Amino acid sequence: MKRSNYLILLVGTLVISGCQKKEVPAVLQEQLDSIVAEMVPQSAESICDVLLSVSDDGTITAKGETDLPEAKNAIIAMLEKSGHSFADSITVMPDPAVVQKPWGLITVSACNVRTRPSHAAELSTQALMGTPVKILNKRNGWHLVQMPDSYTGWIRSTVTELTDNELAAWKNSDRLIYTGHTGVITDSKGETVSDIIFGAILVKSGSRGDSWTVLLPDGRMGEVKKKETADFRSWAESASTEPAGLVRFARLFMGTPYLWGGTSVKGIDCSGFTKTIYYNGGVIMTRDASAQFRYGDEVNTEKPCGTLFPGDLLYFGSDRNGKKNITHTGMYIGDTEYIHASGSGMVIINSLDSTRINYSASLLDILQGARRVTGFTEGKGLQRVLNHSWYF
Numbered sequence: 001m002k003r004s005n006y007l008i009l010l011v012g013t014l015v016i017s018g019c020q021k022k023e024v025p026a027v028l029q030e031q032l033d034s035i036v037a038e039m040v041p042q043s044a045e046s047i048c049d050v051l052l053s054v055s056d057d058g059t060i061t062a063k064g065e066t067d068l069p070e071a072k073n074a075i076i077a078m079l080e081k082s083g084h085s086f087a088d089s090i091t092v093m094p095d096p097a098v099v100q101k102p103w104g105l106i107t108v109s110a111c112n113v114r115t116r117p118s119h120a121a122e123l124s125t126q127a128l129m130g131t132p133v134k135i136l137n138k139r140n141g142w143h144l145v146q147m148p149d150s151y152t153g154w155i156r157s158t159v160t161e162l163t164d165n166e167l168a169a170w171k172n173s174d175r176l177i178y179t180g181h182t183g184v185i186t187d188s189k190g191e192t193v194s195d196i197i198f199g200a201i202l203v204k205s206g207s208r209g210d211s212w213t214v215l216l217p218d219g220r221m222g223e224v225k226k227k228e229t230a231d232f233r234s235w236a237e238s239a240s241t242e243p244a245g246l247v248r249f250a251r252l253f254m255g256t257p258y259l260w261g262g263t264s265v266k267g268i269d270c271s272g273f274t275k276t277i278y279y280n281g282g283v284i285m286t287r288d289a290s291a292q293f294r295y296g297d298e299v300n301t302e303k304p305c306g307t308l309f310p311g312d313l314l315y316f317g318s319d320r321n322g323k324k325n326i327t328h329t330g331m332y333i334g335d336t337e338y339i340h341a342s343g344s345g346m347v348i349i350n351s352l353d354s355t356r357i358n359y360s361a362s363l364l365d366i367l368q369g370a371r372r373v374t375g376f377t378e379g380k381g382l383q384r385v386l387n388h389s390w391y392f
Contacts, residue, residue, distance in 0.1 A: 022054035031078050032062075039071040042291045044115075044124060045150040047136070050075060050090055063089040067136050067146060093136040093144075101161035104145065105170065105217035106131045109195045110264040113153035117142035123261030124153045125272070125287055129194075130201025130217055132170075132390040135161060148390050149275075151287040160217045171392055174204045176212060177235050180228035181252055182265055185214065193222035197265045199279060201232060236386040239282025241374040243310035247333045249280045253347045254339075262341075263287075270329050273341040274313055277331060278373060284388060285373070286381040289315060289329040295381035296371030304352050304370065310334040311374045316366045324368045332370070 029052060036048045048071045050064035060082075062075055072090045079086040094102045106127045114121040117139050127133060127147055136152065137144035143159055146152045162170065178200040185193045188208075194216065202224065206213035211223040250273075259267025263276055271289040278285045286292055293315045300307045301314075308314075309332070316328040330340025336353040350360040376382050385391055 022056070022058070024052045024054055024060065025082075025084075028052060028060065028078070028082055028084075032075060035071065035074045035078065039066075039068055039074070041294075042286070042288060044152055044288070045286065045291065046071075046146070047093065047152055057085075059085045059087055061087040061089055065091045065093055065137075067093045067134075067152070094134070095137070098138055099135050101163050101166075102135050103162040103164065103167040104133045104135050104143065104159035105162065106133065106155075106158060107160055107216065107218040108158045109197050109200060110266050111155050111158045113145070113147070113151075113155055113261075115153060117144075117154040117156075119156065121154070123259070125151050125261055126263045126266075127155070128199040128201075128264060129196065130175075131199075132167065133159065134390075135159070147287075148388055149284050149287050160219075167390075170203070175232035176202050176204050176214065176224070176229040177232045178202070178224065178228060179230050179235070180225075183224065183228055185216070185222035185224050187222055193220055196224065199264070199276070202229075233386075233392070236282055236384070236391070239280070239385070241278065241281040241283060241311065241376075243334075243374060246277055246281055246311045246331065246374075247339075250277045250331055250333065250339050253341075254349070256341070256347045258341050258343055258345050258347070268341045268347065270341045270343070273339075273347060274329050274331055279385070282385050283373070283376070284383045284385055290317075290326040291381065292329060293324070293326045293369065293371065295379075296373040296376055299370035299372050301367055301370050304332075304367070305336050308332045308370060309372065309374075311372070313371045313373060314338050314340075315368050315370065316363055317368050318366060319368060326368060328363075328366075 032052060040046045040048045046067055048066040048068060050062055053061050066072055069092050072092055076088060106129055109129050111127045112123055113125045113127055115124050133145040133147055135143050135145055142154045142156050144154055178196050181198055183196050185196050187193055202214040204212050205215050210226055212226055214222055214224050257267045260269050262268040263272035271292055275285045299312055312332040314330050314332060315326045317324060317326040330338045332338045336351045337349050339349045341347050349358060351358045352364060353359055
């Protein structure tokens with residue numbers, strides 16, 4: 001009886017030990033984490049989902065997907081340097097077997113972009129009609145896309161797919177940008193074809209009286225008032241971050257409903273608002289407030305009313321042991337006031353002056369800093385539309 005128990009225990013121990021999963025060397029996991037953090041400092045800006053595993057024979061497999069070839073190259077170089085035998089199972093998106101046409105144009109006035117391929121998923125951002133996107137993946141009628149600001153997310157059937165040559169043809173076409181706030185595209189009888197909002201890009205196909213005949217990204221035809229549009233290239237060349245223009249445009253959004261993930265006149269969140277203001281100035285700004293805080297010139301805010309200029313961006317949040325957690329942003333408009341998309345419901349104006357009726361002590365208490373973007377140097381996070389290869 002004792003011997004039988006011993007044999008059962010021995011066999012059980014061997015089975016358990018044989019099933020134990022081999023651990024990835026800690027140094028390799030740390031190096032992988034470092035590469036991912038460097039390549040994708042903001043989780044929604046690009047994708048690098050790679051896992052390491054160890055097989056029974058000690059081979060390390062790197063498996064996952066990324067839209068950054070340089071990220072894959074860095075991971076493979078790390079594994080080669082480690083001296084371990086390894087297998088490369090990293091897919092660089094888009095995978096030609098899944099995505100035959102890697103580009104797209106948004107076909108609705110404001111396309112909702114979600115964190116997962118589901119209408120129930122969180123709204124992470126929006127893309128405007130005519131915005132060029134890179135298609136990274138496709139799944140059950142959903143497209144994983146990357147916006148010109150590098151932000152990624154899932155959209156449902158609101159994109160026209162393009163080949164490289166078709167995108168090049170679009171970039172060389174005669175295009176218009178809608179510069180009005182909101183409007184409609186109509187047919188020759190005056191019937192509505194689509195609504196349209198600021199920032200939409202259309203292809204001009206002709207002229208009829210006070211309207212342009214336009215081609216929508218999905219092939220629909222319509223007309224739009226000439227006075228509500230501008231030639232896209234001319235607009236991109238002349239768009240300016242001159243403070244008065246930024247303030248004037250920002251005020252047009254007063255009362256616009258707050259919408260988490262919104263970046264349009266239909267609904268907007270705090271960083272979507274500042275991003276839209278600067279897009280009107282011809283600048284593509286990174287999406288989230290925490291990411292926007294990394295760019296531009298730092299402005300001293302110890303005595304903010306004396307150092308801020310109109311157009312400066314204010315950032316709010318918390319500071320824990322010197323690490324700032326930015327959760328809100330707005331734009332200074334002068335005379336102690338700043339405009340922002342408030343989580344309380346809409347775009348409003350508050351003051352930094354405690355004697356003003358629109359003073360917000362709660363916001364001033366969590367002011368973490370300011371950035372000056374006017375006169376910026378182009379780079380990651382701040383790029384002129386004119387110099388973005390997806391547009392021109």
